[in-house]
Amino acid sequence: MRPPDLRRAVEAARATASGLGLRVDDMRVVHDSDRVALRLLPCEVLARVAPAEQAADSAFEVEVARLLVGAGAPVGGLDPRAEPRVHVRNGFAVSLWTYYEPVGTEIAPDAYADVLTRHHTALRRISLDAPHVTDRVTTALREVTERAPELPSAEREFLIGTLHRLGAALDADRSRDQLLHGEPHSGNLLHTSQGPLLVDLGTCCHGPVEFDLAHAPEEVDAYCEGADRQLILRCRALNWALFSAWRWRADDRMPDRERLRVEGLERVRSALDRCEG
Known part of the structure; x- marks a missing residue:
């Protein structure tokens, strides 16, 4: 995202998580392209933030995750402390996911x-x-x-x-x-x-x-x-x-x-x- 959009996306993620009672003192950019992934600290949430016009795509991803976790798939899931849905705030679509700390880089x-x-x-x-x-x-x-x-x-x-x-x-x-x-x-x-x-x-x-x-x-x-x-x-x-x-x-x-x-x-x-x- 362009720097002004990234700043607004960060604030949308912070406000969304804080509004759900999750503590956010800091955040780090994990991935930045047309949408951004942010690690929220210390609550350890991965916030995926996209422009609001992509809210339907974000909702589709949330539904896929919900169904696959229920089917026992080896996938990263949504954060269990938040309702499994997309939150639209300040022109952005925000979804909250479990953050997984990487333990290695090579998978055989x-x-x-x-x-x-x-x-x-x-x-x-x-x-x-x-x-x-x-x-x-x-x-x-x-x-x-x-x-x-x-x-x-x-x-x-x-x-x-x-x-x-x-x-x-x-x-x-x-x-x-x-x-x-x-x-x-x-x-x-x-x-x-x-x-x-x-x-x-x-x-x-x-x-x-x-x-x-x-x-x-x-x-x-x-x-x-x-x-x-x-x-x-x-x-x-x-x-x-x-x-x-x-x-x-x-x-x-x-x-x-x-x-x-x-x-x-x-x-x-x-x-x-x-x-x-």
Whole structure:
């Protein structure tokens, strides 16, 4: 967020938590992009704060978390001291989550695969109205076409063609579809004292499990029994194409965006070469 917006977001989080009787003497920024995650101290709450126009997205994430905790999924949950809902305050949507102190950075490939397997099992136990992976592709195509003025024309054509082709392939065969996390990359898998936990649940969508597996480090593939290896490769190419589409948006706030724009396109091409090799 821009500094003035971040200051207002911090105050919205502080006021929301304090209004619920939670003590807030200090806070630290855990993550800052289009929305911000704040660690509130000493109450040890993780406040996720988004612009108020994203309140529906925040409410969806809260509902996903509520259902998955009930289904026994390995996920980071909402703070039990607060009602499981989104609080709209001063132009921001605030949700309050349990803060988990990281206990390490490395999660072994077999443990990573186990978390995804247990998560997918829990997802099959719940019913949720969620978008399909191809809806994300449609959004990315719109971003590349309409909101990426700095994207060179040749790269724009390449990204549009890649998104169309890989998205159409997923749309043509939905026989393997189920609810997914949507983005279970290593940044969304925390190593905690309670074991590895998945967070950032608002990306939940329908699609083949291979789409989720393609977000994990490649070493995890060997521990995913029954997965279609070729489909994982295609989904990995699609993931990088989606990543690139977000980075070329005019209003993208990802740190080190210029480098990531170049790297993302290189990753797409490398992943496509492996699919065709």
